[in-house]
Amino acid sequence: MGARLFGWGTESGALTAAEANALLDRVRPWLAITAPVEEPTLGEIELAPPRLAAAGALTPWMRSDPLARATHTYGQAYRDLVRRLERHFAPAPDLVARPPDEGGIVATLEWADAHDAVVIAFGGGTSVVGGIEAPCDDPRPVISLDLEAVSGVVEVDTLSLAARCRAGTRGPDLEAALAPRGLTLRHFPQSFEFSTVGGWLATHAAGHYATGPTRIDDAVESLRAVTPRGILETGRHPSWGAGPDPRAWLLGSEGALGIFSEAWLRVVARPTFHARVVARFPDVGAGVAAARDVAQSGLRPANARLLDPLEAVVSGAGDGGSALLLLGCESADHPVDGEMARLRELAADHGASFDDGDRRPDARWRDAFVRAPYARDVLVRAGLLVETFETVTTWDQLNALRHAAIGTAEDAVAASGSSGGRVSWRLTHLYPDGAALYVTVLAPARPHDRVGQVDEVRTALLTTLAAVGAPVTHHHAVGRVHQPALAASGPALATALLAGAKSVLDPRGLLSPGVLLASSRPGPGRPDDLG
Template structure:
């Protein structure tokens, strides 16, 4: 059994965002973005009400896959094909609800072994079919869809049956794990033996190890454990040239890194079947502390100082003033976060610290490890926070953040139900340019809102810190105008944000990848020559363009 998300939205059936227990949220969102939470939701159609194009797969191709994988692992029903058509970007959700299915897969395959994966690829190549690897389906940059004009058979290869931790080397602190393992799958298996991979992206519950590698994912605790590129030590990949298996070693000097080529390749080079990853003992102690800074600039300087210090936090996150106000508005009545700006805290911040409450910025900093190590890091961080004008408010809000950290994507479905659009974009840049990137991206978004005549809202947080810089994660939302196609407005705003990344010294994506949404900026990001080299790599491995054609570069 392989479980999938809703065909029309994020996450599990029966799980949804609710605002009734958050009394400040509806008026806040109406004020800043014109989104009316009291509006009746738009009805999502039943799949049976939509015109799902029939499979175009020749019977001979279907028969070949059945012989290789078994009839129970070759599907062509409407629901399975629709689930595997798109990822979960805003564009994907709008199109799927409209019944705009683009180029549906003709068949969905569920290999159970590496040998079956090799057989599936061989059959697809012999038939000149398009094959697109599929993990959890959480991608938000268009990495899972076939080109609309594609006339060849299209096959989605779902890796969900391959989800086992195959071995654990406690001496080397590595584990071999099948690529189809969802975040909860592999953590449950590792935790049972006292270990963790330490990789927790927002999509953790609905994304796979193979998907993390294919998109160069980052997790919330990357400050301690590293990004997936740091965590992945070796890969096994089924390619048109044969099985690629890199060595399970910490480092090697053997020409351009094949492991690095696979990282971020989005299925263009082959199908990742398993990986050897770094793992860590479960921490003796884990805590997330909340702090306030007088403004976003102070918070950024503090994060830079923490990154340069002897402290070893697992999370360094600071929200700008807009996101801080949004976070506080989402708090439940009487909750820990809801008490952050009670009268006592306000008086302390404004009178004792001289802070402008409208500019205050909320920060979450996580610590884990030995009790002594956590104490030492907390002491160092506390001193840095105070030096930059901030103060701590304890671990209560951090506990709530930790419990709810995977729930945010459900909000997007909720506002889409009410005719509003919301999405995210992220970038990384140096400490030198971080604040100017933030300010110019916000200005570009606000200019775009004005140009298209919508009331919109954008906010941001720093989410991952590095030696030379950090990631900034932007969220934006607006009420779609009645006289325009919401996707056209969305394209204008999203395009302005992405271009501002490039124009101000950032990258087009820190961890969401390129897909089809971002590829128009790839030449500006890695240079035209760099894009040509990437295209040549793909063409050399897959000259027939059978593997996920159109992703990253044309």
């Protein structure tokens, strides 16, 4: 992201004035909205003077100007958007480093260590959990390490079907490099346009595949990361059986154990056969049961999302009377009509009806999905709280958790003094043994304490999740925002193992303190046994 002081993506991608007005007109009848808050300008932002000045060989790619610092302060969570609108940029990093290559990453870490500074990896800046935000409880200066220049697809093995990709490569650039060879990674998170390979690896990102190989983890052949203790590289292995998988130590490490410089990722032939259908269920429970049958059928459709009636109507895909199950199959090898026919039978067994030949519900949902972050900017500027929460659970728990999570969110919004709020949900990823539950809250914001309000809603929801052992996230990551809840609810021995890995790879606590693990600054010096 990086270039805008407020807002998703690019200015040219934002909603036009007419589109924004139409959106607000749709919302106005049921939610109180305010006159739009103006976006911040650079001149309105006050930053403390940087506590470090670039020097030596690093000077050409280090910046400390207000624009670079302000655009590397926050990610894209609701709490980030409102702090931008409030012109509150206090956590701005002191320096932004844009190394040209892996050697520059090494040099930045060495320089930071010598200057007792903290380093926070910055990929596309689309984190929604405070992953790229400076810690407020650490007195050290902060360097935001932007991987933008360490990018590109540098090698493709067309025999093994894998591509060596640098960490700063954004989704569209990666796909553009693979397309001439007829290949694709087919990893399309909603943030695809602006997020990066390194960010995906660091957060266990989940792409558009609703079943089967959902996470970037499923595509990883090998990893290469710069740590304060040196380079950690795993070999290219189709599979691993020699003890704990070294890749697993780094995947999802959120910049707290090392900085990814590149990875070999498995790619596939671009699909040429497609089939799509939208199944409607007046009974939401029947939709859930159909989703479960689809997930357990062994068919692994590329798309299989269940939208509750409210999500369906908000996206323009439904009329609010039915839940929708969006189904899609694809293949580069064979026609998928047979698979789709069987999926339709599974849905029909639960009372589904279909809009045969009508592509519009599916197309409208896709369009709304891609443009949702731009629409959110408009709603937040108009005084609405718009935030999403997600988790994953087994099918035996799913309906109970769904009801509990929706009830909790509605109660928390009402308790925060906000009336008329709406809570919708969808199942975003299906597994044979369970599903990811994704909850969206839309409500009038509490003026003057919008961050406090969303934190109250989140705390209530996390308490409900903890009561049934559901994790704090399915794919939004942990960052600073979920770290305390993870520490309270996760297995204590797993946290100890993670702390052990941190003490081996980052003994002086240089990398992203407060992300994944509580921020506790190690004592001076390096433990003797680590050399």
